[in-house]
Amino acid sequence: MFQEDQFNNRVAEATKALKTAFGGNPKSLEQALKRAGRRLPRRARKAGAEIVAAQMLSANPKLHQQLDASRLERDFDKLISGAGRVDAKALRQKWLVGALASFAFNLLLLITLLVVVALWRGWL
Numbered sequence: 001m002f003q004e005d006q007f008n009n010r011v012a013e014a015t016k017a018l019k020t021a022f023g024g025n026p027k028s029l030e031q032a033l034k035r036a037g038r039r040l041p042r043r044a045r046k047a048g049a050e051i052v053a054a055q056m057l058s059a060n061p062k063l064h065q066q067l068d069a070s071r072l073e074r075d076f077d078k079l080i081s082g083a084g085r086v087d088a089k090a091l092r093q094k095w096l097v098g099a100l101a102s103f104a105f106n107l108l109l110l111i112t113l114l115v116v117v118a119l120w121r122g123w124l
Contacts, residue, residue, distance in 0.1 A: 002067045007058060010076045014051065017083040029055065036083070039091060044082025047075035 011029050018032035019025070022039065026032035033040070033048045040048070054072055058064040118124045 002058070002064055002069045002072075004058060004064070007054075007072065010073075011051065011055065014048075014076055014079050014083075017080045021083040021086045021088060023088070036086075039086060041082045041085065044079050047078035047082070050075045051079065 015026060015029045015032050018029075018036055018040075022032070022036045024032070024035045026035055029048070030052050033045070033052065036045075036048075038045075051072065054067050054075075057067055115124070
């Protein structure tokens with residue numbers, strides 16, 4: 001049986017889990033999911049999309065009868081556990097290493113180009 005207050009509590013819990021994992025100050029679950037983006041595991045993203053769709057249905061008294069409480073509970077569990085598995089520090093570190101590697105490659109390419117031009121022009 002679908003209960004509105006329990007559903008809203010779980011939405012707040014999921015939003016809080018996403019906020020701690022990815023930061024920011026989302027006002028809704030949908031904003032928190034957008035902020036998480038592809039950094040969230042696929043199953044958790046799908047579960048989040050199902051929960052957002054269920055939020056739309058729960059706003060209408062006739063349509064919220066279509067909601068399956070047990071499936072929503074599983075979706076909440078997937079979303080919260082998926083947000084808990086994400087290591088934001090490791091993601092930032094990975095991004096930083098990638099940016100530094102790109103910078104180093106571009107610098108090496110520039111130096112090589114300068115040496116080739118210097119040899120071609122007879123400066124070296």
